[in-house]
Amino acid sequence: MSILIDENTRLIVQGITGREGTFHTEQMLAYGTKVVAGVTPGKGGQTVFGVPVFNTVKEAIEATDANASVIFVPAKYTAAGVYEAMDAGLKLILTIAEHVPVHDMMGVYHIAKKKGCRVIGPNSFGVISPGKAKSGFMAHKIFTKGSVGIMSRSATNCYETVFMMSNKGIGQSTCVGNGGDMIPGSTFVDLLPLFEADPETKAIVIIGEIGGSEEELAAEYIKEYVKKPVVALIAGKNAPKGRSMGHAGAIVSADGTGSAESKEKKLRDAGVHIADSTANIVEILEKIL
Amino acid sequence: MSILIDENTRLIVQGITGREGTFHTEQMLAYGTKVVAGVTPGKGGQTVFGVPVFNTVKEAIEATDANASVIFVPAKYTAAGVYEAMDAGLKLILTIAEHVPVHDMMGVYHIAKKKGCRVIGPNSFGVISPGKAKSGFMAHKIFTKGSVGIMSRSATNCYETVFMMSNKGIGQSTCVGNGGDMIPGSTFVDLLPLFEADPETKAIVIIGEIGGSEEELAAEYIKEYVKKPVVALIAGKNAPKGRSMGHAGAIVSADGTGSAESKEKKLRDAGVHIADSTANIVEILEKIL
C-alpha cells in the first residue's frame, strides 16, 4: 500500500509544456510514474516525452482516464488550474507553485471541501510513494521504500530528514509535502486517517512549523484516533517574528496557539515523540521501530 | 412521530412584524406551535402576541434555542432571509413568499446543499403535522391527525385533497408544501426517505405537476427504496403551454421528461397508484388503507 499515489495513479501534468513542467514530467516518467496526459491551453495535440497534451483537463480525462493531477503552472494561474481539475472530477490535485495569493487559496479551499476533493499544496514538493510513483519535484533518489509515513510543511526539512532516514536504512511508505502556505489544501489532520489506515505505514512523522493551529489540531486527532507511533518536529522556535497581525492576531491567538511551545505541549500530551532537530527525528525512529 | 416539525419544534418567524407575519403568528400559536421568537431588523425588543422580537436570527437563537424558521418576508428579501437563517445554524427553513426570483433560489439551493440545511419552498404553504404543530399559512382546520404523509407542489390541490380526506376520516401525519417554483429548496426525493422512515406514516401522497423532473426522480427512488404505498396526481395535462424554452428546452427534455405522460408512466412503473383528480386520490386511499 501507501497513501494518495501509487503504481495505479494515472497522472495529468497541468502546465506540461512549461520549463518546470517538462523537466519534471521526464523525471516522473523515469521514476515509473504513469503520467498519462498533459494540459496546456492552446497546445492540445502536441506530445511531451510521448505524453499527449490536451487543451483542457476534461478532455485529458476523457481520453486517458486520468485520476490525479499535478499543477506546474505559475502562482497566479494556480487557483484557476485547481478549479479546472476539481470541476473535471479529479479528487486528488497537487499544487507546486509558491507565492499563490492567499485569497485565491481561500476560495479553492472551501470549494474543494464542498466537492470532496483532496488538494495538496500549494508551495508543496508533491507526494512520493517510494518505489511506486512520485508526483512533484522532489529529488527522488534520496527516498527509499519502507514503513514510515511523512507529512511536512517544509520541503527542505523533509528532504533532510528523509535523506538521513534512508542512510540509516529507514524507508518511507509515502511522503507528503503539505506546503508551507497559510491556507494549505490539506492539513495534517486531513491525512492522518490515511496513514493510520495504511497497513504499510508503521510510524508517522510530522514536520511542522510555528504559526497556525495545524499541529494542535493534529495532536487532538492523534490523542483520539491514532494508535501508530508519531514523531514530530516543530521548526521555528528562534525564527524572526513574522508579519504583525495587529491586535486582531493577539485576540485570536490569546491562548498561545501557534507558538512552538503550544504545539509541542499539545503533541506531547497526545503521546507524540518530540524531536528537536531533523537528525533527532531519525534517532527517535531508530529507537521506536 | 411525523416529519420535519412537531410539538418539540421551536420556531422563529422571520418578518414577524409584517401584516402576514403577525396574522399567522397568532394562528400558529393558537394551533399550539411553539413560536419562540420573531425577527425583524430594527424591531428588536418588541413583542408580537407575547413572542419576543430580535434584530437578527442569530440573536433569536442565542436567546431562545430555536431550531427552525418560517420566513414571511416579501419575495425580494426572501433569499437574504434564508441565508441569514442558514448561517445562524438552522437546519430547517420554510419559505412562504411567491415570486422569488429564480436566480436567487439557485444560489440558496446550492448553499443549502453545501451546508446540509433543509429549505422548504419558496411559494409554499409551509408544513403541518396535524395536532402537533403548523408552520406556514395553511387553513389548519381542515387537517386531521392520521397516517397519510402528503407532499404537494400546489397549495390549493393539497387543501382540496386534505379536505376530502378529513371528511372521509383519513388523517395526515405531516403535509409538506414543496412549493410550485422552478427551483424548490426540497423536492419529493429529498422528503421521501423521511416519510418512509416515519412509523406514523402508512401511505404517501404526491401531488405533482407537469414540468421539471421531480416526479420522475421520485419514481426512481420509490422503485428502489419505498415500501409504503404511494398515490400520485400529476396536474396540468390540459394546461396552456408555458414559457417557451427555445431549442435548448427541446434538447434538454428530448426524452419527454416533464410531460404528464412521462411522469405518470415512470410512477406507474414504480408501483405508484395514479389518481386523475384530487377526489380520486381519496378514493384510492380509501381502497388501500
Next chain:
Amino acid sequence: MDLMEYKAKELFDKYEIPTQKGIVIEDVSDLASKALNLTFPLVAKAQVQIGGRGKAGGIKFASNTDELLEVSKSILGMDIKGHIVKKLLIVEKAEVSKELYLSIMLDRLSKKPMIIFSSEGGVDIEEVARLTPEKVMKVSIDPLIGIKDYIIRYLISKSGLNNSLYEQMFDIVKKLYTLFCEYDCMLTEINPLVITAENKILALDGKVSIDDNALSRQPDILEFRDSLTEDELVLEARKFNFLYIPCEVDGNIAVMSNGSGMIMSCIDLISKQGMKVGVGFDLGGGATAERIAEAVRIVLSNKNIKALFITIFGGITRCDEVATGIKMAMEKHEEDKLLVVRVEGTNKEKGLEIINSIKGQIISVDNIREGVSVLAARRELK
C-alpha cells in the same frame, strides 16, 4: 417574459456580442431616414411574440430600395397566428459560411445554468441533438464558482471549431453568460450563430427569456413588457397583480382560483368533460374583497366567456372576503353569465351566507367535481 428578437439583440449590443447592423421600424415612413446607412442586400424580419414567422412569410429579403419598401409594406401589419406585426427589424444580410448553435439555459434538473454549444447549428439543431448527440455539448456551471475560462476552452476545443476563431468564440460565450446572470435570464439562445465569409462570428438570431419574478430589478425589461401590445385583459389584470392566462382560443369557460395548481386541476377536469377553458385566472394569495371584485369584473368583460367557475380554498385568502368581492362585482355587472362558486376554508359559513344573498345566475357548490358537473349540464358550454 420572452423578448422579441430586436430586444434580445439590443441586449447583445449592450454586452458587445456581435450582430449584423440593423434598424427597427414601426412604419414604412421611417425607412427613408433610418435605412440610410445600411448596405444592401437586407433582410426584413417580423417582430412577434411567437415562433414560425419564417414559414408564415414574416422574413423577406430586399436587394434594393424599392424591394425594401415593398417587403416592409407586406410584413408590417401582417397577422402571424393571431399576432399583428407592429415592428420590423431590418438588418444587413450576412454571408454565412457555417452555422453554429449556442445557448445558456437554467437547467431544472441540476438547478444550474447550462451552456449548450454545437458547431452544427441552425434550424435543424434539434435533429442534430437527436441523431448525433455527441455534436451537441452541454456543460453545467456551478453558480458558487461561476464561469471559468477552462469551461469555455473545453467547449471550443471539443467542438472542433477552427482555432483561428477561438478568441471571438471565447468572448461571445463569456459575454452571453454575463448577460444571462445580470438579466435574470431563464434562457439566452443564439441560433444560428454564424461564421461569415470574412471569418467573423455573428449572432444572426437571438432569443432571450427573462424570469418574470425578477422584473422588479430589471427596469428596462419591465418597460419593454409594458410597451408590448398584449391582450388588454392581461394588462388590466397585471395592474392588480393578478395573472390572466389566455387558454384555448375558442374556450368559453373561465376558471378563477387562488393558485395555479387548482386552476390546472380544474382545467384537466373540465377538458375531460369535453368543454374548453378560455381563461385561467390566478388571484394569488391574500386577496381582499375589492381585489376579488376587480378580478370578477375583468374576467366577465371577456365577451367569449359564458361561465365563470370560481373555486377558492382559503389559506391566506379568507372566504367571506371572496364572497363580498363577488357580490360587489355582480351588483355592477349587467350581463347574466353563469357563476359557479365553490369556497372552502377560513370563515366559510360567513362566505356562503353572502353568496346566497347575490342575485343572478349563481350556483354555489361544495367541491370541484360538483362544480364541473354543473358546468357539464349546460349544453351551451359544450
Next chain:
Amino acid sequence: MDLMEYKAKELFDKYEIPTQKGIVIEDVSDLASKALNLTFPLVAKAQVQIGGRGKAGGIKFASNTDELLEVSKSILGMDIKGHIVKKLLIVEKAEVSKELYLSIMLDRLSKKPMIIFSSEGGVDIEEVARLTPEKVMKVSIDPLIGIKDYIIRYLISKSGLNNSLYEQMFDIVKKLYTLFCEYDCMLTEINPLVITAENKILALDGKVSIDDNALSRQPDILEFRDSLTEDELVLEARKFNFLYIPCEVDGNIAVMSNGSGMIMSCIDLISKQGMKVGVGFDLGGGATAERIAEAVRIVLSNKNIKALFITIFGGITRCDEVATGIKMAMEKHEEDKLLVVRVEGTNKEKGLEIINSIKGQIISVDNIREGVSVLAARRELK
C-alpha cells in the same frame, strides 16, 4: 506588507471610510502650503513601520502654528527603534466620546475572513478581550457567500451600540470588508474607531496588512512598497526575487537555503549553541548559478556578517548550479569570510567537485549538525 497609517488611511479614503482631515509632510517646509486648510488643535504622528511610536514620542499635539512647526521639527528625522521618521501625518484632533474596535483578519483556523468588533476599543483592547471576552465579537464570513447585511446587523445589534449610529457603523463595516477583499488583505484594523462629540464615527488610526504574494495584482501597493526606505540589502535581494530576512540586530551569522523550513531549522540549531543569526536568506526554488552568485554577493556585503552557512537540498535547485554560483561570487569577493557549505541532492558529486576548487575559507560539510559544529568551534562567532 504592512502599510503605514497614512497609506492605510488613503485606502480608507478611497473606500469612503471616514477619517479625520489631514496631510502628510516629509519636510517642515511643506507645512506652510499644506496645513492651510486644517483647523487647530492638530495631532502630528510619526509614520514608521513599527509599533510603539506613541511611547517613543512619535505622537504630539499642536494648538497653533508655532507649536505645529516645533513638534514637526522634533518628530521628523526622529529614530524610533531604528526606524528614521521620514513622513509625518498631521490630522485635526477629534473630540472623542467613545472608542470602538473593528478589524477584519484572515483567520487561519477557519480559513475565512473574520470580523472582530467591540464597543470597547482603544489601546486596551487585548485586555478587554482577555477579561471580558463577551465584549469582543468575532464572526467568520463564508467566502463563497460573502458578507451579508445580517452579519453586520448582528454585530451592531449585539454590541449594544446606540441605534442612532447604526447606519454609519453598517456602512463602515461593509466598506472595510470590500477593501479587505479587493486589496488582498491579511488584516485591516481600525483601533480606535471613535464616536466623536458630534456623534460621527471616525477611523482614528488604521492598520492594513497585504498579502505579499498578491502584490503583482495590487500595483499601487507595490509602488508604495518600493518607495519605502528599507534595508538596502532587502531591496537588493528583492530585485532577484530572493527573500532577505533581517534577524537579530547583533547576529553575525547568515543562513542561506532554498526554503524557509530549512532556514528555521538552522536558526533553531545555531541559537541552541549560543550563537546569533543576523540574516536568513531564502533562495526560493529553481535558482541558477548566476542567481546564487548574486545571493552570496548580497549577503556577504553585510559588514556584520562574519560567517555564511549555505545549506541546499536540491529538488528544483540543482547542486552543481549552486556550487558554480558560489564559486563565481567568491572569485569576485575580496574579504575573507567563513563559508560553510552543505549541498545534497541532484548532481551532488559535480557540486562538491566545484566547491573543492574554490579558494578561501570554505568548508564543505555533510549535514546540518556538522555545519553547526563547525560554526560553534569558531570563538569569534559566539
